[in-house]
Amino acid sequence: MWTVCPECQGQGKKSQRLTKKVRLQYQTALDQFEKNNREGTAPVRPKAPKIICQNCSGSGLIDSAIPVIPNKETYPHVAIIGAGIGGVALAVACLHRGIPFTIYERDENFESRSQGYGLTLQQASKAIEGLGIFSLDGVVSTRHLVHTVEGKVIGEWGIRKWLELEEKKAVKRTNIHIARQALRLALLEQLGGHDKIEWKHQLIGFAASENEDVDLTFQVDGKTKTAKAGILVGADGIRSSVRRLLIGDEKTPLRYLDCIVILGICPLSSLKDLKNSLLDSATVFQTANGNERIYIMPYDADSVMWQLSFPMLEEEAKELSAKGPKALKEEAIRRTQWHDPIPQILMATEENKISGYPVYDRELLNPELLSKGKQITLLGDAAHPMSPFKGQGANQALLDALSLARKIFKGCKSPAHWKKAGIRESVLNEFEAEMLKRSAVKVKDSAKAAEFLHSEIVLYEGNEPRGRCLKKKDFK
Structure with a gap:
């Protein structure tokens, strides 16, 4: 069990005192501004630099012998719509901070939707410590390769390459690959299990x-049920009911990114007669021809996940997706008669482990549209859906969840103040500004990736991620 670190108040960082030199410089500039009858630009008060809190090692949490009791007198009750990664992460962050919450999910139970594909924790691999998860049963990749369809390596990066001659050096950052349901379950265990969710609740309105x-x-179950909350958070995905009811789909419609994705999960045991260094459970590889592109990564220690994508008209992509796993598998195999072990992996993937969908995002949200809801906000795909090609969707949702909980904890410490000023002024404006700024570049880069990963750019020869090629002179 965890509770908020008293030294950093759950923020993970502490403000450092400004140096005497900085304070004197500001005071001198302010005095001069006053002498000039406040003409010109006023000096900006310097912000104290932030440092990692040593008491909690930056997580914002410390051990607690007893569970934190929700403080209903101080904090608003948070209604979370959606029990995906972002929604459950927000609930966990609220739990540790004594913020009362309820999760509402339209599915019947945890297993209703497999959410079975894998994800890669990048920036969020550190943020999950702020959710009380300090170890994950995930797989760390140490090598990333890019091939032509004949199997020629045209790019390689990762720890194994970078540290070939410096093996004893500490690794600053690694990517953790984990099944989405495994991470979701780890978060639910923080809450105490599945019964902490109000299942079969489809939101149909709010006021x-x-x-x-x-x-x-x-x-x-066919009946109408009502509830109250101090804050309503839409964490209900790219087709968010909260977003639709608050903003309307017509103002920020789904934007088709001109391609389809087919996903599959293949156990390594089905490939036991295939010896290939790419299947060492620590290698990520992709193969492309300028149109189709397949990305294969460890799903867990015993299986791999593959993601095939290619350009397709929207109606054709919808039709193919609607035909189901058998048709998706046949299409994937037809398009990828490439180097080993790609054909073998696709052939060995069972149909019930295959899914596919057209790829969409939305235009970046205007803050004014969100501010229409005085007590309502969005996070994750509900706020900033993006293509899967940069692996940022779950990462941004986790960062959103932790940020919002921290801002509620900080902004609502004084009930008299936040109830007078309103929850939007006390919490939501600051949260949304930070979230939209942070996620905007991820949305844009993910949309660009949907284009360049299916073009000749992906065949550039260089030991670096393909997106960096765009910055080179030859591709400007």
Whole structure:
């Protein structure tokens, strides 16, 4: 069990005192500004630099012998719509901080949707410590290769290459590959299990009530059910009901990115007669021809996940997806008669482990659209959906969740203040500004990746991720 670190108040960082020199410089500039009758540009008060809190090693949490009791008198009740990665992460972050919450999920149970594909924790591999998870049963990749369809290596990077001559040096950052359901389950275990979620709750409406709460209306087993909350958070994915009810789909419609993705998971045991160094459970590789592109990564220690993508008209992509796993597998095999072990992996993948969908995102949200909801906000794919080609969706959702919980904890410490100023002024404006700024570059880069990974750029020869090629003179 965990609770908030008293030294950094759960933020993971502490403000360092400004140096005497900086304070004097600011005071001198301010005095001069006053002498000039406040003409010109006023000096900006310097911000204290942040340092990692040593007491909690930057997580914002410390051990607790007893569970944290929700502080209903101080904090608003948070209604979380959606029990995916972002929604459950927000609940966990609220739990550790004594912020009352309820998760509402339209699915019947945890297994209703497999959410079975894998994800790669990048920036969020550190952030999950702020959610009380200090070890994950994931796989760390140490090598990344890019091939032509004949099997020629045209790019290689990763720890194994960078540290060939410096093996004893500490690794600053690694990517952790983990099954989405495994991470979701690890988060749910922090909450105490699946029964902490209100299953089969489909949000159908909400409205602000007289006391500044939000009245929620759900459809549950064919009946209407109501609830109240101080904050409503839409963590319900790219087709978010909260976003639709708050903003409307017509203002920020889904934007098709001109390609389809087919996903599959293949156990290594099905390839036991195939000896290949690419299947060492620590290698990520991709192969491309300028149109189709397949990306294969460790799913867990005993299986790999593959992601095949290629350009396709939107209606054709919808039709192929609707035909189901058998048709998707046949299409994938037809397009990838390439070097080993790609054909073998696709052939050995069972149909019930295959899915496919057209790829969409949305235009970046205008902050003014979000501010329409005084007590309502969005996070993860509900706020900033993006293509899967930079592996950033889950990472950004985790960062959103931790950021929002920290801002509620900090902004609502004084009930008299936040109830007078309103939750938007006290918490949501700052959270959304930070979230939208941080995620904007990820949305843009992910959209660019959907284009360049299916073009000649992907065949550039160089030991670096393909996106960096765009910055080179030859591709400008």
